[in-house]
Amino acid sequence: MGKLEDLDFKKNNLRKINNFLQNISYKNNRRNFIIKNPNGEHAVCAGLKEDISVNIKGHVGYYCGGMNQKANIIIDGNAGTGVGENMMSGSIHVKGNVSQSAGATAHGGTIIIDGNASSRCGISMKGVSIIVKGSVGHMSAFMAQSGTLLICGNAGDALGDSIYETVIFLAGKPKSLGVDCEEKKMTKKDLIKIEILLKEANIKKFKSYNFKKYGSARKLYNFKIDNLSEY
Amino acid sequence: MCGIVGLYLKNKKLHSKLGFFLSGMIDNMSSRGPDSAGFAIYNNLKSKNIYKYSLSFKNNASIKSFQKEATKNFKDLKFTNISDHTIVFSSLLPSKFIPYLRSNFKNISIVGYGKSIEIFKQVGNPKKVVKKFKLDKFYGSHGIGHTRMATESAITTEGSHPYSTGEDECLVHNGSLSNHNNLRRKLIKKGKIFNSLNDTEVAAGYISQKLSEKKSIKKSLTSCLNDLDGFYTFILGTNRGFAVLRDEIACKPAVIAENKDYVAVASEFQAMAHLPNVNKANIYEPEPGVIYKWGN
Numbered sequence: 001m002g003k004l005e006d007l008d009f010k011k012n013n014l015r016k017i018n019n020f021l022q023n024i025s026y027k028n029n030r031r032n033f034i035i036k037n038p039n040g041e042h043a044v045c046a047g048l049k050e051d052i053s054v055n056i057k058g059h060v061g062y063y064c065g066g067m068n069q070k071a072n073i074i075i076d077g078n079a080g081t082g083v084g085e086n087m088m089s090g091s092i093h094v095k096g097n098v099s100q101s102a103g104a105t106a107h108g109g110t111i112i113i114d115g116n117a118s119s120r121c122g123i124s125m126k127g128v129s130i131i132v133k134g135s136v137g138h139m140s141a142f143m144a145q146s147g148t149l150l151i152c153g154n155a156g157d158a159l160g161d162s163i164y165e166t167v168i169f170l171a172g173k174p175k176s177l178g179v180d181c182e183e184k185k186m187t188k189k190d191l192i193k194i195e196i197l198l199k200e201a202n203i204k205k206f207k208s209y210n211f212k213k214y215g216s217a218r219k220l221y222n223f224k225i226d227n228l229s230e231y
Numbered sequence: 232m233c234g235i236v237g238l239y240l241k242n243k244k245l246h247s248k249l250g251f252f253l254s255g256m257i258d259n260m261s262s263r264g265p266d267s268a269g270f271a272i273y274n275n276l277k278s279k280n281i282y283k284y285s286l287s288f289k290n291n292a293s294i295k296s297f298q299k300e301a302t303k304n305f306k307d308l309k310f311t312n313i314s315d316h317t318i319v320f321s322s323l324l325p326s327k328f329i330p331y332l333r334s335n336f337k338n339i340s341i342v343g344y345g346k347s348i349e350i351f352k353q354v355g356n357p358k359k360v361v362k363k364f365k366l367d368k369f370y371g372s373h374g375i376g377h378t379r380m381a382t383e384s385a386i387t388t389e390g391s392h393p394y395s396t397g398e399d400e401c402l403v404h405n406g407s408l409s410n411h412n413n414l415r416r417k418l419i420k421k422g423k424i425f426n427s428l429n430d431t432e433v434a435a436g437y438i439s440q441k442l443s444e445k446k447s448i449k450k451s452l453t454s455c456l457n458d459l460d461g462f463y464t465f466i467l468g469t470n471r472g473f474a475v476l477r478d479e480i481a482c483k484p485a486v487i488a489e490n491k492d493y494v495a496v497a498s499e500f501q502a503m504a505h506l507p508n509v510n511k512a513n514i515y516e517p518e519p520g521v522i523y524k525w526g527n
Contacts (some may be wrong), residue, residue, distance in 0.1 A: 040500035058510060059500050078514055080500060081484065099484065099516055118516050119481055138481075138519065 008036040014043065021071075024050045040080070045073050048090070062099075065092045068109065084111045087128060100137065103130045106147070112201045119156065122149045125166055131201040141168055142178070150197050152206055160214055168214040169194055171206055182217040233405040234260025234357075234378040234498045235392075235485075237466040237473050238506075239525045242492040250369025252506060254361040256495070257376040259502040261357035263405075264378030267391040268360040269342075269352025271401040271468055274371035276320075276346065284319040284328065285343040285350040285395075287388050293338040300335070314363045316342070316351050325398060340389055340426060345399030347470040352377075352391040373526075375468045377403040383411070384429040394432045396423065397439035399470040404431040405498055406483045408461035434459060438467060452476045452522045464517075466496055472526015481519035488512040494525045 007017045021033065028050075035056045038044050042061035045054055048071035056064070059077035068087045075083075078096035087106040097115035104120070106128035113130070119137035122130050127147040135153030142158075144166030154172035161178025167190070168181075177183075194208035236256040240246055249272065257268055276283070288294050294317055298310055301319075305328075309320040321328065325344055332339055343350035351364045357378040361367070377392035384390045393401040408414075411430035414437060419425065423436045437458065441451035452467065452474060464483040467474045475496050477485055488495045488503050490512040495503045503509050517523050 039504035040502075042501075059504070059514070061499055061501055077510070078500065080486075097515060099486070100481070119519065 006036060007033055009039060009041060010037050014041055018043065018046060021045060021052070021054065022047050022049065024052055026050060038077075042080070045071070048073070051090075059096070068092065078115070084109070084128070087111070097134070103128050106130075108147075110200060116153065122147075122166065125149065129197060129200075131197055131203075133201065133203060135172065138175070139178070141166055141181075144168075148193065148197065150194065150211070152203065160216075162220060163214075163216045165216060169197075169211040170214060171210045171212075174214070177214065180217050180220045181214055184213040184215045186211075186213045232263045232380040233392075234263030234502065235403045235405045235464060235466055235496070236260055236376040236498070236502050237374070237403075237468070237475070237494075237496040239373040239472055239494045240492065241494070245492060246372055247370050249371045249374055250365075251367045252493075253369070253374040253376055254366040255505045256497060256502045257357050257361050257366070257378060259504070260376070260378045260498060263498055264380040265356055266381045266386045267352065267354040267379045267388070268357035268377060269350065269379075269391045269393050269403075270361070270364075270366060270374060270376040271343065271348055271350045271393045271395070272369050272371045272374045273347045273399075273468065273470060274349065274369070275470070279346070280322045281320055282323065282325060282328075282344060282346055283349055284321065284325075284332075284341065285348070286317045286319060286332070287340045287342050287352070288315050288317065289338045290315070293336075297336055297339065304331070313351065313365065315353065316364070318349055342388075343393070343395030343401060345395075345470060348395065348399045348401060348468070350393055350395055350401060352388055352393065354386055354388060354391065373468070373473060375401060375403050375466050375473060382407050383431075384427055387427070389427040390429050392431055393468070394429070394435035396432065396435040397442060400435070400439055400442065401468040402431060402435035402438060403466050403468075404434060405464045405485075406462035406478070408434060408459055408463065410460040414458070430461070434463070434465065448474050448524060449522050456520055464498070469526070472524065474522060474524040475517050476522050477517055477519050479520040485517050486514065487517055487523065488514045 032053045038058045040061045044060045046066040049069040051070040053072045056075045061080040063082045065073045066085045068090045071090045073092045075094045079098045081099045082101045084092045085104040089109045091110045093112045095114045098117045100118040101120045102117045103111045105124045107126045110129045113132045116134035117136045121136040121140040123142045125144045125147045129148045131150045138156035141160045143162045145164040150169045152171045155174040157175045158178035159174040160181030191208040311318045353360045392403045395401040408430040411433040415433045464477045464485045
């Protein structure tokens with residue numbers, strides 16, 4: 001493999017660039033990288049596992065930063081389906097909009113989206129913090145199990161459908177709430193948590209008291225004999 | 232999976248590059264649909280009485296025999312041959328010429344007709360298909376393309392998109408419909424003719440039916456939301472421009488890039504990465520169940 005001084009998709013293919021970033025040793029002194037001309041390529045920066053910073057200059061395709069561990073990824077553009085899917089730790093900051101299923105099944109770390117997220121944002125999320133400065137589409141936080149989804153804009157239809165223990169903080173309005181999702185009482189701890197997230201994403205326009213909290217009504221957790229006819 | 236692309240050029244100076252841009256878009260979407268590809272180009276002729284008939288042939292020998300036979304019956308015919316397709320230029324009305332073609336030539340499939348549209352489609356890798364038809368040389372105001380990963384019907388030219396079921400209309404589709412058999416039966420009763428067992432052809436026929444009932448594009452597409460069961464992102468082309476619709480579940484992707492020069496629609500951003508100044512364009516995803524329309 002040639003020198004990868006600048007990680008440019010005009011000069012190298014996806015396999016080479018990802019392979020290089022995935023195999024950076026913890027002993028390596030160089031920790032900051034720039035990716036040029038991603039041109040909507042899929043799976044850019046998937047499977048990174050070291051504490052490095054990668055700045056992607058342009059729009060990316062599907063599953064950018066998927067399975068990420070420790071790495072900090074900044075995308076100067078939009079991201080396609082499933083940005084940060086199954087992420088374990090580290091952070092992803094998207095400066096544009098993202099497509100559907102952002103942060104799907106992600107276990108940890110933080111995903112910050114400056115624009116809007118499309119449908120199913122945070123679907124089945126398992127512990128990640130997702131901060132969306134714009135709005136989210138329908139079925140967001142569907143079956144979301146753990147972690148926090150903070151939305152400064154509005155939410156589409158069926159927000160938090162069949163949600164487990166993920167907490168949703170929403171400044172705007174949901175078009176509708178999904179099955180078993182309800183508004184919850186905000187606690188002091190919640191307010192502190194929101195302030196921390198707002199600070200992390202450098203959001204100054206909103207304060208913790210602008211948000212409402214949504215979560216599971218926990219009515220789907222147990223089988224009810226009254227619902228037998230539904231099956 | 233399937234890939235769909237559409238490009239509407241607002242800036243007339245770019246019209247000469249339509250084919251070049253569109254071929255790049257289809258090329259980039261070949262990963263989504265390696266089975267077959269097709270495209271429709273809209274290019275208005277100077278003479279307003281001339282129709283263009285896009286015909287696809289099973290083999291080259293039948294092109295020659297067709298041209299001999301047809302010129303015997305009609306004097307006003309001009310032909311342009313590209314690969315296994317022929318575009319017939321004629322002032323003959325579709326109501327006269329199409330029944331003649333159907334009853335006399337079994338090897339021909341009429342892929343489209345109109346005063347503006349030209350359609351080409353073929354089985355094979357999209358990269359090769361666009362080369363065979365020399366798409367990069369085409370000129371026009373807007374174009375629509377498709378790369379197919381077959382699910383609902385056989386891999387044949389008849390099974391490829393775009394589907395044209397009305398004058399200057401065409402439809403490309405990413406997704407699958409589940410009530411197309413019932414709908415096809417209903418439309419056949421109303422007099423529509425279908426050439427394949429494909430679901431998209433039914434959707435195209437359905438929309439043509441609505442448009443022929445003098446319903447607007449917006450109303451015709453809105454009724455799709457009620458009457459079509461399944462997944463879809465559609466691009467509907469007409470001689471004036473094109474429209475985009477995603478079903479309300481919206482699992483089938485689409486991204487739009489718009490600037491002062493053009494509007495591009497594609498399944499993935501990759502498809503439009505080569506367009507001029509696309510990184511600075513307004514890029515967004517069409518919302519589910521909302522109709523987006525461009526044109527003059």
